[in-house]
Each structure stands twice: as structure tokens, then as C-alpha cells.
Amino acid sequence: MHWRAVTEEREEKLLSTRACLSRQSRGRAVPEEPCPVRTCFQRDRDRIIHAKSFRRLKHKTQVFIIPEGDHIRTRLTHTLEVAQISRTVARALSLNEDLTEAIALGHDLGHTPFGHAGEEVLSRIHPGGFKHNEQSLRVVDILEGKQGLNLTWEVRDGILNHTGPHLPATLEGQIVRICDRIAYINHDIDDALRAGILTSAQLPADCLAVLGQTHRERINNMVMDLISYNQDTAQIALSPPFQQAADRLRQFMFEHVYIGSEAKREERKAMHVVEFLYKYFISHPALLPDEYRQRSEAMGLDRVVCDYIAGMTDRYAISMFSDLFIPRAFSNIALEAGK
Template identity: 70%
Template sequence: MDIRLRSEELERQILSPRACLSSASRGRLAAEDECSVRTAFQRDRDRIIHSKSYRRLKHKTQVFIIPEGDHYRTRLTHTLEVAQIARTVARALRLNEDLAEAVALGHDLGHTPFGHAGEKALNAVFKPGFKHNEQSIRVVELLEGGRGLNLTWEVRDGILNHTGPLRPSTLEGQIVKIADRVAYINHDIDDAIRGGILRADQLPAECLAVLGKEHRDRINTMVLDLIHTNLADTAEIKMSPAIQAATDKLRNFMFDNVYIGSEAKREETKACHVVQHLYKHFMKHDELLPPEYHRRIADEGADRVVCDYIAGMTDNFAIRIYQRYFLPLPWIL
């Protein structure tokens, strides 16, 4: 028995009947030989980690645009926190930890420069509309390496449905959808306090009474609640009503005090300006696109290709390209 087959047999013996087994995956867009060592979901996780799109997340905004400081979250550290929470919950519920981790690591691969500000800016100028979860699917199915990563159906389903009204088909994907919210609510509070946007005593007292006063206490409360609420054979991963209500109220507080109109967002107008002007510039001058993008225009159209190019940029790269085309360069003798 090779190592992969042994791992698949262990899954059948150890995991819950509710778990999505690697050996039962609905497969990939393009059939390929199985790995002799890794299960299908382990292989997906590794492909994501080794991708350029994943590495670029370290220079993409989470909340603070290009923060000066070593301890503010970026889109990459957010992703790692989501993966850690998802793995903890999946393991405790005897679900497929490898699937949960792969979905978590890939869920934001399509995020724009400048985070949600960039997403909003592209959505306003790209006529078909832009959503980062849909762009993440484009990354893993088409854009990464010019051919995509050929991930399993279950991982792609979890990535696509990690946000929005639809529910992931697997319980592992549903865990990631909630873990994403648990992570960003709590680490954005931490960053907002560090940045002087919030004071700890401004957080809603009724939420803290339920979830905990400290960062670690709130995450612990939410994670333990997810585990204990879903130990039974439920068809949907969810929080208990009390914890869900407190979490929703804390999230609404963050939208009112941090995500919209706060000092943390003072550069968003400029960030949107950069993204939209780059889009309009490349639509007029598509010959300036890198060759691997330009050759796709005949099949997909300039608007789609320009959107893909800009969505893949990091914060710093978008600013450098903007400077190249819209700001005067110094004369060097």
C-alpha cells in the first residue's frame, strides 16, 4: 500500500461520517494521476502554498493600506489565521482538516490591491462586476501559471462560497466561511486598537460580556462554541444563537467605526483612484500589458484581461505602475 492509500484508509477509519473523504472527491477539471504520497486535498493545499498568487498576499491590504509597522495584518497573515481556526474546528469535529486548510489558504487568492477598496473600485469600472471570491476561482482555474492549479471540486466550491449568500457544499467549507469572519473581526479589532482608531473601552460591553474582554478570549469563545454547537450530526455548521448574535453585533460595530469612514480608511479614495485610473489606462493602451496577458485579449476581451491584471497586483506594485504612467519621473543626468 502506498502512503496516499494508507492516508485515505486512515480517513475512513478516523473521520466522522459527515466528513468529506479525499478518496470521495468529485475530482478535478482535468483528470490527472494521483500522487503516491499526498491525498487530493493535501495536494491542493501544497499547490496553493507554492503559487505566486499566494505569495503576493503578503503585500495586499487587509484593513490598513500599506501600514507602517511590523505587526499589522496583511491579506496573507489574515489567511493564515483563518486556516489555523478552520483546522482547529475541523480536527475537533473529526472532519477533513486538509480540505478545510486548502479552502482557507485559497479563499482570498483573487483579492485586489488595497483590499476591499480595490474590490469596490474594480467593481465600479468593470461592467460585468467584480467579486474577490469569483476572482479567486479564476486564479485557481485559469490565471495562476497561465493554466490554473487544477484543484478539486470541493476546494473550489469552498473558495467560491466562502462569502456571499450561498453555503459551501461541504461542512469543511462551511467551517472556513465562519472562520473567516471570526478571524477578521478579532484581528481587525486588534489592529484598530494598535492604530489608535479604537480604544478597548469603546467595544460594545454587551458583546464583551458574552465573548470575552481580551482578543484571545473572544477567539477562544467563538471557536469553542463552533465546536460544541456542531458536535451533533448537523447538516450545517453554525454558531449557537447567543454567540452568533454577539458576533453579528460586534461585526456591525466594526463596520460603523472602522470599516466605513474611519481614520483607517483615509487613503481609500486615493487607492480607488489608482485602481480605476490603471484600469482606464490599460483599456486605452492594452499593448502595455505583459505578453502573457495581452495574448488572451482575442479570446476573452480587453476588459476581462485588464481586470485580471490589476486584480493580481500588490499594493506596492499598483502604486509603482501608477507612478510610471501618471507621475513625472526625475531627470537623471
């Protein structure tokens, strides 16, 4: 018997009837011979971890652009926190932890450089608009490797619908959708406090009374609420009191951190970097890397330039902008002035 079959049988014996079992997967767009060791969802998780787009997340902004402190989150550390929280909830609810982890690890692969600032620019200037969840699906379907990662339907559905108007079809995907928000609200508060953008006294007391006073308490309480509230539900959700408090806290973060704070002043400059690069490569397609030039014939120039820009890390985008638009003599002057 294959080791995979043992794992699949264990899922059927131990997981909830609400769980998405590996053997019940709708499969892949291109059929493949199953792995003798890993289930289909374990295989998807591993493919995502080994993807170049996953490695690039370590140099992409979460909230604070090119943070000076070593402890400020990046898109990669955010992704790992989402995966950890999501796995804890899935395990406690006897749902499929492997499926949950695969979705969590892949949910932000399509994020632009400079976080939501980059997304806002591409959404405005790219003719087809831009949404990072749709780009994440595009990465795993088309852009990663030679022909995409060929992930299972359930993982792709979870990645696409981790945000936006539609819920994921699986409860595992719904867990990631909520745990993504639990992670970023709380770690963005932690980063804002560390950076001096907020003080603890500014945090809304009514929200903290429900969710918890500290970073650790809030995450623990929200996770426990998810677990206790969803023992037999057909849809994953926070309890109404916790959902209301979380929504209020998220709104507070938009008002005090995400929009107009000291931490966001550099975003306007970053947005110019993304826009200038996009327009430059539209006007100079011959300077695109070979793989993108080849794709442009079938996909259109606007589409491949958008893919190219979205895939950049913060520092690669800045380096590219500097090479294209800033005379080297100016850069040397700036370096001398900084000594």
C-alpha cells in the first residue's frame, strides 16, 4: 500500500464530515500521476513553498515600506503567521490541515511590490484592473515555472476567494479568509506600536475589552472564538461580538495607520516608482525579459507588463527605477552626502 493511501484513510477516519478529504478533491486541470507519499494537498503545499514567487515574498512590503527595524513584518512573515493560525483552527475543528496550509501559503503570491500601494497603482493604470487575489491565482496557474503549478481545484479556489465578494467553497478556505484578517490586524498593530506610529492608549478600549489587551491575548481569544463558535456550523465565522469588535478595530487601523499616517508618507513615492516602470516597459517592450516578450504575443503587452511589475520585490523595483531614471552621477552624489 502506498503511504499516501494510509494518510487518506487516516483522514477519512479522523476528520470531520465537514472536512474536504484529499480523495474527494476535484483534481487538477492537467491530470497527473498521484504521488506515492503525499496527498494531493500536501503536494500543492510543497509546490508553493518551493516556488520562486514564494521566496520573493520576503522582500515585499506588508504595511511599512522598506522597514528599518529587523522585526517589522514582510509579506512572507505575514504569510507564515496566517498559515500557523489557520492550521491551529483547522486542527481543532478536525478539518483538513494540509489543504488549509496550502491555501494560506499561496494566498498572497500575487501581491505587488510596496504592498497595497502597488496594487492601487496597477488597479488604476492597467486596462484590466488589478486585484492581488486574482493575480495570486494567475501566478500558480500560469506564471510560476514553465506552465504554472497545476494545483488542485480546492487550493486554487481558496487562493482566489481569500478576499473579495465570494466565500471559498471549502471550510478550510474560509478559515484562511478569516485568519488572514486576524493575522494582519494584530501584527499591524504590533508593528505600528513598535514603529511609534501608535501608542497603546490610542487603541479603542471597547474593542480591546472584547478581543484582549495584548497582541498575544487578541490572537488567542480570536482563535478560541473561531473554534468554539464553529463546531457544527456550515460556514466559518467569528461570533457576532468578536466580528463587530474586529471590524471596529480594522476601521481604526485604516484611520490611524493604513491611510495618512507617518508610516504611509513614503507610499506616494513608491506609487510613482510602480507607475513609471509600468509606462516605461509599455513604451519599451524590447527591454522586457525574454519570457515576458514571448508571452506578450499571446497575452498582450499590457498583461505581461502588469505581470512583470507585480512580480517584482520592493528592492528590485527600486533598483530598476534607479537604473532607468536616475543618472549614476546623481546616485553617487546622494551617497557622498549620506557619509
